[in-house]
Amino acid sequence: MALSSSSSSVSGNEFDHLFKILLIGDSGVGKSSLLLRFTADTFDDLSPTIGVDFKLKLMTLEGKRLKLTIWDTAGQERFRTLTSSYYRGAQGVILVYDVTRRDTFTNLQDVWLKEVELYSTNQDCVKLLVGNKVDRDSERAVSQHEGIAFARKYGCLFLESSAKTRINVQQCFEELVRKILETPSLVAEAKSVKKNILRPGNEPPPPENAGSCAC
Amino acid sequence: MIQIRDLHCFTVDVCAEDAAVVERVKDRVRERGRQWWELEASKGAAWYLHCQAQQSLSFIAAFNAIQLRMLIRKGIPPQLRPRIWLFLSGAAKKRSTVPHSYYKDLVDAVRDKTTAATRQIDHDLDRTFPTHPWLSSPAGQQTLRRVLVAYSFRDSRVGYCQGMNFVAGLLLVVMKTEEDAFWMLAVLLENVLLSDTYSDNLYGCHIEQRVFKELLRKKCTRLALHFEAMDFDVSLLTTEWFLCLFAKTLPSETTMRIWDVLFNEGAKVLFRFALGILKMKEEELLPMKHADELVKVVQDFARRSFDPDVLFKVAFDKVGSMTMQTIDKHRRKQQPAVMAELAGRSQRIM
Numbered sequence: 001m002a003l004s005s006s007s008s009s010v011s012g013n014e015f016d017h018l019f020k021i022l023l024i025g026d027s028g029v030g031k032s033s034l035l036l037r038f039t040a041d042t043f044d045d046l047s048p049t050i051g052v053d054f055k056l057k058l059m060t061l062e063g064k065r066l067k068l069t070i071w072d073t074a075g076q077e078r079f080r081t082l083t084s085s086y087y088r089g090a091q092g093v094i095l096v097y098d099v100t101r102r103d104t105f106t107n108l109q110d111v112w113l114k115e116v117e118l119y120s121t122n123q124d125c126v127k128l129l130v131g132n133k134v135d136r137d138s139e140r141a142v143s144q145h146e147g148i149a150f151a152r153k154y155g156c157l158f159l160e161s162s163a164k165t166r167i168n169v170q171q172c173f174e175e176l177v178r179k180i181l182e183t184p185s186l187v188a189e190a191k192s193v194k195k196n197i198l199r200p201g202n203e204p205p206p207p208e209n210a211g212s213c214a215c
Numbered sequence: 216m217i218q219i220r221d222l223h224c225f226t227v228d229v230c231a232e233d234a235a236v237v238e239r240v241k242d243r244v245r246e247r248g249r250q251w252w253e254l255e256a257s258k259g260a261a262w263y264l265h266c267q268a269q270q271s272l273s274f275i276a277a278f279n280a281i282q283l284r285m286l287i288r289k290g291i292p293p294q295l296r297p298r299i300w301l302f303l304s305g306a307a308k309k310r311s312t313v314p315h316s317y318y319k320d321l322v323d324a325v326r327d328k329t330t331a332a333t334r335q336i337d338h339d340l341d342r343t344f345p346t347h348p349w350l351s352s353p354a355g356q357q358t359l360r361r362v363l364v365a366y367s368f369r370d371s372r373v374g375y376c377q378g379m380n381f382v383a384g385l386l387l388v389v390m391k392t393e394e395d396a397f398w399m400l401a402v403l404l405e406n407v408l409l410s411d412t413y414s415d416n417l418y419g420c421h422i423e424q425r426v427f428k429e430l431l432r433k434k435c436t437r438l439a440l441h442f443e444a445m446d447f448d449v450s451l452l453t454t455e456w457f458l459c460l461f462a463k464t465l466p467s468e469t470t471m472r473i474w475d476v477l478f479n480e481g482a483k484v485l486f487r488f489a490l491g492i493l494k495m496k497e498e499e500l501l502p503m504k505h506a507d508e509l510v511k512v513v514q515d516f517a518r519r520s521f522d523p524d525v526l527f528k529v530a531f532d533k534v535g536s537m538t539m540q541t542i543d544k545h546r547r548k549q550q551p552a553v554m555a556e557l558a559g560r561s562q563r564i565m
Contacts, residue, residue, distance in 0.1 A: 027377065028338045047342050047463060048377045051454030056507040069507075076335060076377045081416045081560060082454060118563050 491530030
């Protein structure tokens with residue numbers, strides 16, 4: 001069974017937890033570039049994502065061997081009818097905006113947070129706000145202060161990054177995963193997940209076990 | 216790995232083995248060109264423009280139509296593509312129903328307008344085939360922009376959907392003139408593909424994905440069951456295939472060969488080739504347990520499919536019969552489910 005139980009063998013590697021992470025945000029903010037930098041440490045001018053793409057990353061954090069499935073989604077509005085089913089079962093969501101384009105920041109509040117509320121099935125799902133493209137500081141249209149205020153208001157972690165220059169890319173994923181590991185309900189859920197990691201769907205999630213009480 | 220230019224000037228990174236395949240395909244394309252010229256000499260100039268069986272009951276026309284279908288499946292020579300595509304697809308006819316200056320007038324009328332569609336187009340221009348010297352040049356990008364913007368105003372309900380940039384980009388490479396590319400894009404969206412494939416909720420795209428999954432279950436049962444057991448949603452691969460008509464997935468000549476038959480035989484061939492790609496990798500995919508490996512194997516195979524004839528053989532000989540009627544039947548069957556799904560979504564949003 002693929003990507004199912006904890007501590008099964010993955011390409012010869014054992015892992016303790018499997019986490020599903022979703023990258024969302026407007027078209028062209030750099031979601032695919034962040035993912036490529038994190039998984040392959042390269043930077044390329046990438047074509048727009050059509051539909052959904054995903055990558056796998058194995059990492060060790062705080063002594064735990066982790067397997068991350070990271071889902072990269074198309075940003076254009078109409079693609080939301082294709083991507084919303086992928087929110088199900090995610091332990092972490094990364095909301096990305098481009099610090100040089102103000103509309104990509106305001107859309108997070110107007111659009112993307114609503115998508116998370118509607119389609120995320122984990123109450124405690126960790127949200128990380130990422131302001132990307134800080135290498136273009138002279139064109140900045142959203143201040144760091146505004147990012148911090150947004151994150152505080154909506155209970156998100158916050159970082160500014162550059163997929164181009166590597167700044168904070170590794171940290172983004174590490175901080176998110178660290179927070180997931182600190183959230184007992186998410187860790188328990190990741191252990192109990194047997195199915196439906198790779199399959200989107202609109203049916204409600206399977207009943208949670210005792211480990212996922214509201215805490 | 217070495218970097219080469221393929222038949223249509225796209226830069227591709229290939230291993231020595233693939234570079235040899237690309238060269239062989241170039242030779243074969245030249246040979247095919249000679250065959251078409253010889254036929255032209257024996258059957259008369261542009262004989263292919265007068266032989267659609269439904270237009271004439273004559274035996275010769277019917278015979279020519281069958282011969283043409285077989286010839287097209289072997290590939291239209293690149294120099295003849297603009298003319299034959301315009302005719303086969305119905306784009307020439309579509310253009311003939313409007314005033315001669317339609318495209319120019321449309322482009323002039325919308326030049327300085329800004330809409331959500333034009334903003335998205337502007338974001339995508341330099342991300343559309345950066346590996347092609349002309350499409351990545353300012354002139355190429357402005358041409359692509361004019362075509363996409365003009366279309367977004369022709370049908371404002373569709374506007375612009377990502378994916379159309381790759382389709383229009385490759386059309387420009389083939390058709391050479393932007394007006395021809397525009398009409399090809401129009402006929403594709405309005406007549407060849409299922410309507411609403413690119414519209415604001417991607418209704419048609421949702422339908423085609425469901426139809427594809429049903430066909431996979433029928434024609435590639437073991438693989439479909441394997442995907443189900445893995446909880447792997449094949450749309451992860453195929454959404455891009457159906458929205459870019461393989462332009463973002465397969466090498467340029469292989470994509471154009473598929474479009475040769477797409478314009479002559481209809482949208483059913485998209486299913487044929489999507490099934491063909493998976494079928495070719497079936498034995499390799501069946502033992503796989505991890506979705507990431509599976510996706511990589513299929514994507515690498517597609518990216519390296521430089522020889523169209525290998526894929527054509529499987530798509531036409533191993534997939535079985537597929538008529539437009541069957542596809543339409545499947546489409547109708549999926550309508551209620553897709554409508555319910557999309558309606559459920561809009562209710563939740565409101």
